[in-house]
Amino acid sequence: MHPALFLLLLCPATPHRRRALLPVALLVWLLRAVPALGQQAPARPVPPSPDFSLEQCLQYALSNQPLIRQARLDEQTNEADIRIGLAGWLPQVNLTGNAQHYFQLPFTVFPNEQGQQVPRQIGLRNTSTFSLAGTQALYNNEVWLALRSARPSRVLYRQITQTAQTNVVADVSKAFFDVLLSQRQLGVYQADITRLQRALKDARARYDAGVSDKIDFKQAEISLNTSLAARKQVAESIKAKTAFLKQLMGLPNEQALQLRYDTLRLEQDALADTTLGVNPTNRLEYQQLQTEKALQAAQIGYYRWAFLPALSAYGNYNTVFQNNEFSRLYSRRFPSSFAGVQLALPVFTGTRRLQNLRRARLLDERLDEDLVATRNLITTEYEQALATYKGYFADYQLGKRNLALSQEVYDVVNLQYREGIKPYLDVLVAQTTLRTAQLNYYVALFQVLSSKVDLQRARGELPINY
Missing domain, CATH: 1.20.1600.10 (Outer membrane efflux proteins (OEP))
Incomplete structure (x- = not known):
């Protein structure tokens, strides 16, 4: 029997203990699998008779x-x-994510009631964005x-x-x-x-x-x-x-x-x-x-x-999280999505x-x-x-x-x-x-x-x- 499976069977039936031992069992399995990977190349057959x-x-x-x-x-x-x-x-899909904290909020100039341009700080101090973007080549010479x-x-x-x-x-x-x-x-x-x-x-x-x-x-x-x-x-x-x-x-x-x-x-x-x-x-x-x-x-x-131009379709789905309190950053999200078609034409090379x-x-x-x-x-x-x-x-x-x-x-x-x-x-x-x-x-x-x-x-x- 595999040692990782034996370890899971010996542990008590408590669910949280089994979840705690699961990474350990996975590590044991990987340690046993790594030497086997180096032995996959078959040896050259030697004929039994000269x-x-x-x-x-x-x-x-x-x-x-x-x-x-x-x-x-x-x-x-x-x-x-x-x-x-x-x-x-084939479709090219990328997932990106980031998180940032503003020590000083950026300024944006807005006109007031008298028509004067007044700088104001807007936004929240903590921002996190996750973006799922995909492209599909419809025609490409390459x-x-x-x-x-x-x-x-x-x-x-x-x-x-x-x-x-x-x-x-x-x-x-x-x-x-x-x-x-x-x-x-x-x-x-x-x-x-x-x-x-x-x-x-x-x-x-x-x-x-x-x-x-x-x-x-x-x-x-x-x-x-x-x-x-x-x-x-x-x-x-x-x-x-x-x-x-x-x-x-x-x-x-x-x-x-x-x-x-x-x-x-x-x-x-x-x-x-x-x-x-x-x-x-x-x-x-x-x-x-x-x-x-x-x-x-x-x-x-x-x-x-x-x-000929290169033609491709693309789509994007974004999720933005904003909050002044870091502990509540992911309590509310602001999603957005879009799709489009892109045409790239080489004019002069x-x-x-x-x-x-x-x-x-x-x-x-x-x-x-x-x-x-x-x-x-x-x-x-x-x-x-x-x-x-x-x-x-x-x-x-x-x-x-x-x-x-x-x-x-x-x-x-x-x-x-x-x-x-x-x-x-x-x-x-x-x-x-x-x-x-x-x-x-x-x-x-x-x-x-x-x-x-x-x-x-x-x-x-x-x-x-x-």
């Missing part, structure tokens, strides 16, 4: 990336600004601008948030593929080291048996050391790339991160339709400029119609309105030029992204074929070496070729995936809903 697929990485980033959180806060701030501007359409700008302003900030989401999706996807590439490279080097260790052991045994000279196992040892050094470099790079991915996701650095993926699905995802064109209106950059033109149109309308109107129209023309430049830029970006994707996809297809051929060559040469037909140098060359083919294949695969992200982004089709 395994992340690409979709889960994007979901987490879209919820926790600081840039996206800032963009959403900007949306809320803009909404507050809109409501502040639209508040001018609040009309706020009304016309509300919708495009909301759209603009929503587009800014979507732009931030698009950037995060693109960056997180590329970083995800970059980490996967290093992990696959690490696997290639690990498999290569296993083969070299086995080859080194066989070459050493052949040398000890007098079948071959020491050149074979020396070459095997050199290749093994080279692969060990390369594996160490790749293993260290994975740590740095994983930290960068965590930063892009907004994931705490102490949180474990293990990537989960399906190679077959990645190969399927690498395919993209290159016959589609590009529509600049799908790009958020172009849409933002169109929204800015809508806001600029509202600004032009504001200056164009700024010569030093051509400021015309200059502002001219400036607003020039800014609108500049936005038109921005639209043309952005359309050309989008077309260029698309052509570059398309060319890059096609080039990487061709490398990927050749790399996949070379990988299959290199594996077949290595298997045959290794078998022939074991049968004494081929020298160890041929095995070493085939093994190096296989390792290079594997590395080239994975590099090409993840380059295709990254370039597909750029291609989708250039088209304005990169999904941001996960």
Whole structure:
């Protein structure tokens, strides 16, 4: 039970005692509520499992990336600004009160019976006034601008948030593929080291048996050391790339991160339709400029119609208390009330309105030029992204074929070496070729995936809903 309620229940049923304890109970309630107010901000969710697929990485980033959180806060701030501007359409009501005491009553000059001007003191020494005044805007150019700008302003900030989401999706996807590439490279080097260790052991045994000279196992040892050094470099790079991915996701650095993926699905995802064109209106950059033109149109309308008068209605209710004795000041009141309509017409503003109107129209023309430049830029970006994707996809297809051929060559040469037909140098060359083919294949695969992200982004089709 709440302590304030418990305090009221324990007090006697006497009404005046309960009224006396009511402020105390309210104070207790406020003291308990204040700490709770500081704990309203929810903590960022931490996934229970460290395994992340690409979709889960994007979901987490879209919820926790600081840039996206800032963009959403900007949306809320803009909404507050809109409501502040639209508040001018609502009635504005003010209540004022004052009390004053005259040590000397003011003098007023009145004519007497002879027509002479004689000063006289009038009024009462104690006066208190309460006034309730209200105004209602019927037409005002300022609040009309706020009304016309509300919708495009909301759209603009929503587009800014979507732009931030698009950037995060693109960056997180590329970083995800970059980490996967290093992990696959690490696997290639690990498999290569296993083969070299086995080859080194066989070459050493052949040398000890007098079948071959020491050149074979020396070459095997050199290749093994080279692969060990390369594996160490790749293993260290994975740590740095994983930290960068965590930063892009907004994931705490102490949180474990293990990537989960399906190679077959990645190969399927690498395919993209290159016959589609590009529509600049799908790009958020172009849409933002169109929204800015809508806001600029509202600004032009504001200056164009700024010569119109502002019309408002007002009302006032006053209550005056007067008495020479302060203890009886509020014993009698003298009310008064009135209502009216006010018209304010700007007669001459030093051509400021015309200059502002001219400036607003020039800014609108500049936005038109921005639209043309952005359309050309989008077309260029698309052509570059398309060319890059096609080039990487061709490398990927050749790399996949070379990988299959290199594996077949290595298997045959290794078998022939074991049968004494081929020298160890041929095995070493085939093994190096296989390792290079594997590395080239994975590099090409993840380059295709990254370039597909750029291609989708250039088209304005990169999904941001996960």
